[in-house]
Amino acid sequence: MNYTMIIEQGEAAWWGYIPDAPGCAIGGETLAELLVVAPDVLAAHxxxxxxxxxxxxAEILADPEVAENLDGSELFAPVAYDAAEVATV
Known part of the structure; x- marks a missing residue:
């Protein structure tokens, strides 16, 4: 399954967060690095x-809590998650 990551460019790094995984924040020095590490960070989270x-x-963008924090400069990317590869309690 894929989760949507919202990506923002900071002054010195790229940042992403996954609204469907509250608290899951991801950073990378480059956009490419951010996209590479995102699946592992999500799995660990x-x-x-x-x-x-x-x-x-569309559902994420319709969420008022998400929409109020968007300014139109964000990028969106899918982040793959394989539940079979992650241990659950």
């Missing part, structure tokens, strides 16, 4: 938990 159902991009 969800380890030991039942993964939440991912929403579509």
């Amino acid at each position: 969800l380890e030991g938990c039942a993964p939440p159902a991912p929403r579509t991009l």
Whole structure:
């Protein structure tokens, strides 16, 4: 399954967060690095938990809590997550 990551460019790095995995923040010096590390960071974040159902991009953008923090400069990328590869309690 894929989760949507919202990506922002900072002054010295790229930052991403996954609205469907609260608290899951990801950073990278470059956009390429951010995209490479995102699946591992997401898997570590969800380890030991039942993964939440991912929403579509349209559903995420319709979420008022997400929409109020967007300024139009963000990028969006899918982040692959394989629940079979992550241990849950």
